[in-house]
Amino acid sequence: MTISTSTELICFLILSSVIVSGGLGVVLIENIVYSAFLLGGVFMSVAGLYLLLNASFVAAAQVLVYVGAVNVLILFAIMLVNKKEVMKPIKGLKLRKFFSGCVCAGLLALLFRVNIITNWATPGPQAIGEIATERIGEHLFTDYLLPFELASVLLLMAMIGAIVLARRDVISIELETTKSIQENIINNSTDNVLLNQSND
Amino acid sequence: MFTTLKIVFIAVVDTGLDLEISFNHLLQGIGLPSSIAHLLWLPLPMLLVLTASLIGVLVTVWLERKISAAAQQRIGPEYAGALGILQPVADGLKLLVKEDIIPKKADSLLFTLGPILVLIPVILSWLIVPFGQNLLISNVGIGIFLWIALSSIQPIGLLMSGYASNNKYSLLGGLRAAAQSISYEIPLALAVLAVVMMSNSLSTVDIVNQQNTAGLLSWNIFRQPVGFLIFWICALAECERLPFDLPEAEEELVAGYQTEYAGMKFALFYLGSYINLILSSLLVSVLYLGGWGFPIPIDLITHSLGQSPNAPVIQIIAATIGIIMTVFKTYLLVFLAILLRWTTPRVRIDQLLDLGWKFLLPISLVNLLFTAALKLAFPIAFGG
Amino acid sequence: MVTFFQKAAEYAQDAISAGKYLLQGLAVTFDHMRRRPITVQYPYEKLIPSERYRGRIHYEFDKCIACEVCVRVCPINLPVVDWVMNKETKKKELRNYSIDFGVCIFCGNCVEYCPTNCLSMTEEYELAAFDRHNLNFDNVALGRLPTNVTTDPSVIALKELAYLPQGVMDPHELEKDSSRAGKLPSEVLIKTIDNDTASIGEKTQ
């Protein structure tokens, strides 16, 4: 065993133990803020696994998207509504716990099955390392163009939905006064809003 | 003694100033296997860069105090060393020996983890800062993208310390810091993307090389003036420098997320913010000001002097000039940041978000589109 | 569509002018950097307070007639005039007088209104004390002569900006007998007196 493979193995063991224990912590810890921070740790360790697999671009993207955006937003949401209230006892909690445990166990069994029936010994595709970035770009703009565009449309829809939810005041005024929304947006907007006046 | 020095010198220069290879050669000459040599080599550049960044922080702190004093017609630090040059050291020592207070109702684990999480990504980002063709820790393929990804970890540390302090000001400061860095990350990344598009590579070394074909004229600042401005504004916002220092706005939030911190933990924040400032300035000089490049291409000078650019002495001189140029450009930008600090008033939070989302984001998108169009139209000037 | 472009053009103009103002501001800051520091290295150097400086109040016990005018004109009724009526002489007998400088706002009203001019304002301003009650000066403390910046050998006395010659900003390397820009009050006074006497002389002629 050379130095590099043994370091790799040690790193892998550390990372996977962090992922497993962190994941358990996310689910089991009562304090929701701790869960969120642990989730960040899990995301980071997953990025570490990608690094071990010689996929540095994916690792960086993982950090940027999951840690930098998703996890920060989760934390944001938690901290903005950080109400310290005692949770109401839910009826039939035991039964619910049992069912969700069953689902999780089923998933775990499925994973184990996949693990067992896959022939891991065959050499997988070679890691291409540095040129992976280019290759990802190529794939995104050729064979995966449709899913890529669909994903962006989906995100756009989610964004518009968020705006609608956030600016409910404008829409409820419309319901009451039957004025058009467009008019209201223009009236309510400050002068330097360049973007959402573009279509008048 | 002299002969060993000479051997080292030749070993260094023969390999085109790739210090790693020469170091390996040297150790193999002593009789160590190359894997051990590699292992011994690994920590050296890291330590070097760590020291360099710490010294950079000391210099910047001193500069900041002196320049601020000059801008306000004061004298500034004077008694610690000549011209007060030891003042940052004195500050650091003071912070080192101060009592490390953890408030009673604070969450001590997260309270301790917060500053560390703020500092580590900033230091890790030095991985990709080049001071010369081979003078960087590692020429990672994803280069500049690594920096963007790493800098997005920082807000988590800020949120963590803000939450763990159990203090309203801290929490608000942490939230503001996170909101700020999320919103300015996007125009920042888009500005970088335009540069990357022109150099066809994410690697910082390639980006600099692409700018150094014709000296001063080929620097990216002339091809990307808008991108340069966007990047600089966003970098200031990411570093939480004035006019964007809302997270620690002392009139409103005492000191934001660092309110409850004292001693070494506070020093970590302090270090982090200054290292981040230097790092941002370094990256601006790498992305837009030609990195280690001299305004007149070195090759041109050597040719006119009738020297071969591969001669050992020339190489050493060129490398030295490169390092000096990088540091010089960086400190020029640091100076600009300090000047801006005493010129601009702090923006309000709504103005900050307006600037980020309604001004910089559309402008940077337009800039990106424009760059793409120019690249298609003039592939020679804008990177084929 | 046209309005959109108009708005965009306005917006761009705004942005450009904002950038211009920013550059102007930077130029101002930069310009300040080449000016010399105006720092006074207190406590080794001190500025000479101006003639009408309102510092610690000086009080002459023997002149005071215990009329309590100072108390009445004081915004906070601060001076404490401790007197008793001597039945035999039917006169007020002053026993104590004190002003608490921890409370005084140095408005100078008492000085202005004192009928016997026994109060005056000095140029003393270093009133820091470890206990705020130490700032409650009695008539003995009030009667002490003020410390003087110009006569203190351990202090380099520096002139204030208004007392420097024209165009000079730095009080450090000042020539010995350089006078301030403009006339001194005494010179103005002498001139008016001269004029007055002259005009009186004209009238009598």
Ligand code: SF4
């Ligand atoms: S006004 Fe003057 S004379 Fe009268 S009590 Fe006050 S100090 Fe004495």
Ligand code: SF4
């Ligand atoms: S200076 Fe003003 S405040 Fe002070 S004792 Fe005289 S009248 Fe009162």
